[in-house]
Amino acid sequence: MNPELEHERLLVEMAQTDINAFEVIFEEYYDQIFNYILRRTGNVEDARDITAETFFKALKNIGRFKWRRVSFSAWLYKICIHEIAAFYRKTPRNLLSMEYLQSRGFDPVSQYDLEEEIMAAHNALQKHEKLLLCSRAIKELPGRYADVITLRYFAGKKISEIALIVGKPEGTVKSLLHRGLRKLKKIILKDKNSATFFK
Amino acid sequence: MSRYHDHDDMKKMLENLTLPQVEMPAHKKKTREMLYTCRHLQTRETGKFYSRAPRKLVEVIKLKKKALAIVIPSIFLLLGVLYLSTLLSPPQAVANLTLQVNPVITMTLDDDNTVIDIKGKNEDGVEIITISDLQGKKLDEALAEITSILYEQGYLLPEGTVAMMVHGPDNADQDKLSAISNLAKETVQENLIRLNIIVQVESFVLSEELFAYLDELGLTPADYVDLLKANLTEDEIKEVIRSLEQAENDTEALLYLKFKLKIKSGERELFAEFKQKQFGNLAKVMIKQKGQKHIQLKDSDAYEYLLPILEELDLGASLDKNEVVDRVLAAFGWEGSYQEFKIEIKFADKSFMDFKCKAKGEEAQRERERDREKEREQDQERETALPYRKFELEIESNKRKLKAEIEQEDGEISAKMESSRDGKKTELKGSAALEYLLPILKKLDLNASMDKQEVMDRVVTAFGWEGFYEEFEIKVKFNNGSNLDFKWKCDYDDDD
Numbered sequence: 001m002n003p004e005l006e007h008e009r010l011l012v013e014m015a016q017t018d019i020n021a022f023e024v025i026f027e028e029y030y031d032q033i034f035n036y037i038l039r040r041t042g043n044v045e046d047a048r049d050i051t052a053e054t055f056f057k058a059l060k061n062i063g064r065f066k067w068r069r070v071s072f073s074a075w076l077y078k079i080c081i082h083e084i085a086a087f088y089r090k091t092p093r094n095l096l097s098m099e100y101l102q103s104r105g106f107d108p109v110s111q112y113d114l115e116e117e118i119m120a121a122h123n124a125l126q127k128h129e130k131l132l133l134c135s136r137a138i139k140e141l142p143g144r145y146a147d148v149i150t151l152r153y154f155a156g157k158k159i160s161e162i163a164l165i166v167g168k169p170e171g172t173v174k175s176l177l178h179r180g181l182r183k184l185k186k187i188i189l190k191d192k193n194s195a196t197f198f199k
Numbered sequence: 200m201s202r203y204h205d206h207d208d209m210k211k212m213l214e215n216l217t218l219p220q221v222e223m224p225a226h227k228k229k230t231r232e233m234l235y236t237c238r239h240l241q242t243r244e245t246g247k248f249y250s251r252a253p254r255k256l257v258e259v260i261k262l263k264k265k266a267l268a269i270v271i272p273s274i275f276l277l278l279g280v281l282y283l284s285t286l287l288s289p290p291q292a293v294a295n296l297t298l299q300v301n302p303v304i305t306m307t308l309d310d311d312n313t314v315i316d317i318k319g320k321n322e323d324g325v326e327i328i329t330i331s332d333l334q335g336k337k338l339d340e341a342l343a344e345i346t347s348i349l350y351e352q353g354y355l356l357p358e359g360t361v362a363m364m365v366h367g368p369d370n371a372d373q374d375k376l377s378a379i380s381n382l383a384k385e386t387v388q389e390n391l392i393r394l395n396i397i398v399q400v401e402s403f404v405l406s407e408e409l410f411a412y413l414d415e416l417g418l419t420p421a422d423y424v425d426l427l428k429a430n431l432t433e434d435e436i437k438e439v440i441r442s443l444e445q446a447e448n449d450t451e452a453l454l455y456l457k458f459k460l461k462i463k464s465g466e467r468e469l470f471a472e473f474k475q476k477q478f479g480n481l482a483k484v485m486i487k488q489k490g491q492k493h494i495q496l497k498d499s500d501a502y503e504y505l506l507p508i509l510e511e512l513d514l515g516a517s518l519d520k521n522e523v524v525d526r527v528l529a530a531f532g533w534e535g536s537y538q539e540f541k542i543e544i545k546f547a548d549k550s551f552m553d554f555k556c557k558a559k560g561e562e563a564q565r566e567r568e569r570d571r572e573k574e575r576e577q578d579q580e581r582e583t584a585l586p587y588r589k590f591e592l593e594i595e596s597n598k599r600k601l602k603a604e605i606e607q608e609d610g611e612i613s614a615k616m617e618s619s620r621d622g623k624k625t626e627l628k629g630s631a632a633l634e635y636l637l638p639i640l641k642k643l644d645l646n647a648s649m650d651k652q653e654v655m656d657r658v659v660t661a662f663g664w665e666g667f668y669e670e671f672e673i674k675v676k677f678n679n680g681s682n683l684d685f686k687w688k689c690d691y692d693d694d695d
Contacts, residue, residue, distance in 0.1 A: 009492075026234060030227050031220075039218055048223065052230045059234050061329040066322065075329075082330040085351055117225045128219050130212070143351055153213040167352050178206075185209040198208050 008072045015062050022059050029073070030055070032155070033080055039154035040084060040146070042135030044121045050087050054080045074164040077155070081147045081165065088139070133197060137187040145180030148173050304328055304345075312338040312379070327352070338379070339386040346390035364427070365404040376404045401428060409433045413440070455509055457545035460527065464537045465489075471531070473505050516550035524556065585612060586640060589676040592658065596668045603662075605636055647681035655687065 011028065014021035033054055038047035057079050065075055125132065138146045147166050151157040159177075163170045188194045304324040307316035317333050319325030331348055333341040365380040384402040391398050405427065413423055426436045458473040466489045474481040482501035486494040496504055508530045514523055524540055527533075541555035585607045592603045602617040614632035618625045627635055639661045645654060655671050658664075668689070675683040 022234065023231065026231060030230070031222065034223060034226075035218075035220055038221055044221075048226050051226075052233065055230060055234060057330065064319070064325050064329050066325070078326075079330050082348065082351065085347075117223055121221045121223060124221050125219055128217060131216055131218065134213070134216070149213070153216065154218065181206040181209045181213075185206050188209075198212055 005071055009067060012062070012065060012067070012072045016065070019059070019062070022062060025058070025062075025072075026055055029076055033076065036077075036150070036155045037080065037084060038121075038125065039131060040135060040138065040150040042125065042132045044118050044125060046087065048118075050080070050083050053087075054083045057083065070164045071161075074161060077151065077157075077165045078167075081143075081151075085143050129193075130197060133188060133191060133193055134184075137184055137191065140187050141180060141183055144176055145183060148176045149180045149184060152177060306333065306338075306341060308338060308379075312382070314338065314341045338382060342383060342386040343390050346387055346394065350394050350396065364410075364424075365402070371407070373404070380404050403427045406433060409436065412437060454512075454514070454547055455544055456547055456549075457543070458505075458509060459541075459543040460531075461539065461541040462528070462531070462533055462537050463539040464535065467533075469531060469533065471501075471505060473502070473509060514544065514546075514552065516544075516546055516552050518552075520554055520556065523552070523554075585637070586643075586678065587645075587675050588678055589674065590636075590640060591672075591674040592662075593670065593672040594659065594662070594664055594668050595670040596666070599664075599668075601662060601664065603632075603636055605633070605640065645675060645677075645683060647675075647677060647683045649683065651685055651687065654683065654685075 011021075011025050015025055030051070034047055034051045037050045037054075038044065041047050041050070054076070058076055061079075065072065070078065138150060141149070144166070148162055151162045151165060152159075157165070159170050159173050163173045166173065168176070188197055191197075303319070304327060305318045306314045309315050314333050314336050317328050319328045327345065327348055331344055333344060336344070365376045365383070380402040384400050388400050391400070401424070403424075423436065423440070426439060455473065456475050458471070460469070460471045462469045468485075468487040470483070470485040472481070472483040482496075482498060482505050484494070484496040484501040484504050512526060512530050514526065518526075523542065527540075527542065528537075539555065539557055542552065544552040546552070585605065587605070588607050590603065590605045592601070594601045599620045600618070603615070605612065605614040612633055614627075614629065614636055616627040616632040616635055643657055643661050645657065654673065658671075658673065659668065670689065671687040673683065673685060677683070
């Protein structure tokens with residue numbers, strides 16, 4: 001096992017033995033998961049909520065994770081892409097973690113409290129016009145294309161890693177990427193702001 | 200074709216896209232706090248995995264199904280519903296729902312068709328429920344969500360079949376079972392239409408007795424759904440399963456009824472055990488490697504690991520021990536030496552093999568190497584040993600003087616050597632002196648009874664003294680306790 005996977009395995013084992021050790025996992029993965037969701041959604045508030053929900057699901061289910069076909073980070077991304085899909089479904093789901101916490105008197109993450117941070121993040125995001133255009137276009141793509149494209153280009157995952165995350169053979173991932181990029185380009189070219197996109 | 204008709208520029212653009220890297224310390228902190236308050240949540244028990252059905256039994260079932268000329272469509276989704284009598288169960292738990300999508304998932308329903316518990320019964324099942332929130336939802340909502348996940352995860356393919364199963368106790372309300380079955384079928388069909396997928400949907404009701412029987416055999420619904428589709432009665436299904444199981448025992452049984460192996464070296468240890476039982480097999484594997492985490496596999500995991508190895512081993516009771524060792528080491532990928540090898544096999548034909556051996560292969564070679572090394576050291580020791588306990592020599596002429604001292608005491612050797620010629624003095628001490636003197640002293644080969652002249656001749660030759668010398672003094676204590684001690688001074692008169 002390579003050192004990276006060995007490190008992951010150790011983190012997971014720690015968290016499975018002592019749930020308090022989940023904090024180490026959270027510290028390790030928060031930034032990359034948040035930024036992946038942010039790049040994909042192009043929306044700071046949505047990225048915040050989906051990130052929180054992703055880690056809540058991971059915490060709740062860490063005991064079930066078995067080191068077999070997928071690595072832990074692949075499993076985490078798997079939860080993440082499912083949460084993104086669930087978040088944008090036509091019939092929005094309740095965020096169970098928030099409900100659960102509120103029922104126990106926890107004050108959920110408040111937009112008001114974090115206004116400054118959100119504004120700063122929002123301003124930073126607005127500087128990435130091309131990415132925002134991409135994010136908008138990606139939302140119009142069927143989920144299977146959006147998953148592979150964003151994992152490849154927004155999270156820097158290898159084809160083999162994407163295959164593990166989306167649970168499809170590498171060949172299928174390549175083909176989804178190929179077709180997805182073609183579709184994405186068509187969508188982008190329809191956007192009135194796309195004139196300078198490929199320049 | 201314009202450049203926009205080629206998506207390579209899309210790819211290039213994405214590759215070169217500047218990505219935002221935003222830090223959200225406040226949100227991170229809040230989320231951490233939120234998770235902290237959740238820590239007391241017990242992570243839900245991992246669903247008990249169905250022990251894997253004996254692989255060959257499943258294969259035989261498939262073959263038999265072909266023999267029965269049943270049309271076998273691809274099965275990608277299998278849904279089962281277990282309904283429990285409200286009279287026998289606590290008020291909040293009146294029904295269970297089992298979902299299999301390759302994955303097997305069981306959901307417990309209350310009287311209002313609300314999911315009150317959910318378990319994954321195999322790896323894929325656990326994975327599906329890990330990324331979903333079905334508890335507390337109505338059956339139709341839960342099925343809608345599951346169908347969406349299955350679609351997103353690529354389990355639903357147009358040529359596949361969605362099969363559902365409802366089973367309950369003998370006193371269960373059959374109408375209720377049928378209603379659940381129909382509701383599940385309609386819900387899944389509606390969602391498949393919504394997703395624009397054409398997949399065949401099947402739904403069955405079966406008795407608790409048959410379900411328990413098949414469950415005991417370790418069969419998941421996917422293994423016998425085709426028998427249900429063939430409109431066989433439950434007794435006929437049991438009969439087919441029994442005959443298949445018998446056929447498997449008769450013709451397809453694994454070569455080994457029992458296989459127990461232990462290989463051990465200083466660095467590693469491997470233990471593997473397999474026992475064939477009537478229904479399901481017992482299997483255990485443990486691998487220990489110094490400096491690494493131990494690997495322990497049990498039941499289906501160990502079985503999956505061992506089965507291909509055992510199938511390829513091809514051992515027999517009459518096989519030569521060395522051949523057995525070689526084959527086993529190769530099959531288990533054991534590289535290098537071992538200190539202990541122990542194997543115990545009961546073959547399907549009731550013959551036995553049981554032996555153990557130690558330190559073969561590289562280890563034996565290493566042992567030989569160690570012996571050789573020891574011999575070399577002893578040789579070297581003999582070579583470096585000083586032939587004298589003490590040796591003092593002084594030779595002098597008018598132009599040259601040579602002085603050598605060497606003494607061995609309590610295993611330590613001290614040596615000193617001085618030479619002066621025409622006023623130039625050379626002095627050696629310690630190991631340098633020893634290195635110079637030792638080969639000379641070995642060549643000397645003196646003994647206490649030797650004639651003085653012979654001693655002097657040998658010494659001056661050995662030390663390369665050329666020409667005349669005026670004084671010669673030697674004191675030697677031999678290892679055997681004898682001494683040689685004399686002083687000679689040139690008497691010019693004598694010489695004349």
